[in-house]
Amino acid sequence: MKIVLLFDLSIPLKPEQYAEYLKTDDWASEAHILATLNRLGHDVIPLGIHDDLDLLLRELKREKPDLIFNLSEAFGGDRRFEPHLVSLIELLGIPYTGATSNALNISKDKGLAKKILSYHRIQIPHFLISRKASPMQSLADLKYPVFIKPLNLEASEGISQLSFAETKKDALERVRYLHERFETDVIIEEFIDGREIYVGILGNERLSALPPRELYFREVPEGEPKFASFKAKWDDDYRKKWGIRTATANLSEDMIERLEEICKKVYRVLGLCGYGRIDLRITPAGEIFCIEANPNPSIEKDGDFALSAIKSGMSYDEVIQKIINLAFAPEPGDTPRTGTRRKKK
Ligand SMILES: Nc1ncnc2c1ncn2[C@@H]1O[C@H](COP(=O)(O)OP(=O)(O)O)[C@@H](O)[C@H]1O
Ligand SMILES: [Mg+2]
Incomplete structure (x- = not known):
């Protein structure tokens, strides 16, 4: 397949500058996904967009890709525009991986998403x-x-x-x-005090829940509030100091089943497709709260989604190929009329 690997740039860069930048640490995950797509036999064109819509349209018209592998999270450095870029791809009629613009719009508004979850009786703070x-x-x-x-x-x-x-x-x-x-x-x-759990989901209609991961705070003293602050996510020294890391969650079969049921429901009612990750908290009394649904979560090879998929028995290459296949598979609620939405024009 001819695939455009679309990602966002925090600064404007010309396509001929990518090669150098893709070698830097900052771009390790894009570079790795690019290499994986190549290994899977696809013809891949990396396309980084800052805020140049003309460039995006020109490249897509010129290359006529079979698929856009969507890693973009912002436009012009602004994350609020993430769904709009997908809207544009939808208007162009090019198949793409991951969440629709509608699902991105809903989930990115943490209040709106929680109102919908609450209507569907999913426990939220x-x-x-x-x-x-x-x-x-x-x-x-x-x-x-x-x-x-x-x-x-x-x-x-x-x-x-x-x-x-x-x-x-x-x-x-x-x-x-x-x-x-x-x-x-x-x-x-x-504030929901309790264990922090991440559940990856793959699928459109038939969903697979991946083995839950847990964020551990091993060196944070008992009684201190524990949560994933900016530092806890991104500052390596801080993570080391407080023993903050994720690993497979050690949970009972019964708890895993309850989590899977809730996460699949969250995924469906928010209209996610392709792949997603649901963030939850489990209180000491065993109550499960949904904290957030993430359409298009990070799929870098050392990230929670990929590690969890690998734990379930898939290889990383299979995860990436599955995400591609799902871009062409029917979505929930597709009728024959709207089912043509993702066909190439
Ligand atoms: N209501 C809450 N109770 C306890 N911790 C929370 C709550 N909301 C968020 N957190 C903590 O903050 C982190 C980030 O919040 P989240 O809503 O997932 O935002 P982001 O989109 O930045 O990941 C969570 O992973 C969790 O550790
Ligand atoms: Mg989160």
Whole structure:
């Protein structure tokens, strides 16, 4: 297959500059996926886009790919535009991997996604939303401690130790800070104390739940709040110091079954397809809360999704090929009329 490997660039770069940059550490996961696609026998054209739509359209028209392997997460450095790039691909009628623009739009709004989950009786933390244009003045009805995060950012951007607040004063201060510093709306959730679990899902109609992974905080003292702050995700020294790492979760068969059922339901009701990862918390009493659904999660070879798929018996190459196959497989709710949506024009 002729595949365009689409990814976002934080700075504008010309296609002829990719080769050098793909060798750097920052691009290790794109480079590895590129190598994997080549090994699978595909003809791959890497295409990095910062904010040049003309370049994107020109390249797609010139190359006429059979498929876009979509690794893009932003446009012009802005993550809010991630779904729009997929909308454009949908208008062009080119098959692509992963989530639809609609699913991205829904899941990226943590409040909207939680309202839908709650309608479908999936347990979520109670929450309130503070709009930047009219910041919240009180936090009625929420139980403390609360957890404050940007409404539609990812990768724990804007999440630090101060995201955990035990008083109204501290919470509102953090809300104000996020409005100003990140220029974003804010979601304030009840803090769910418990184990942090990630479940990868592969599929469109028939879903496979991959073995759950857990985020461990081995050196964080008992009684301290534990959560994946920006530092806990990205700062290697900090992770080492506090023993923060993921590994296969050690859970009972019964718990794994309950998690699988919940995660498949979350995936379906939010309209995810291709591949996704559901983030959850399990309280000491064994209650399961959905924290977040991630369409198009990272599929780098050392990431949780890939490691979990490998644990289930797949090879990394099989994971990548499966994601490709799913781009052509029927989606949930497809009727013969809309089923042509992904056919090439
Ligand atoms: N309500 C909550 N209770 C406890 N921890 C939370 C809650 N919401 C988020 N967290 C912690 O913050 C991390 C990041 O939050 P999440 O909503 O997944 O945002 P992101 O999109 O940045 O990953 C989670 O992995 C979890 O550790
Ligand atoms: Mg998350």
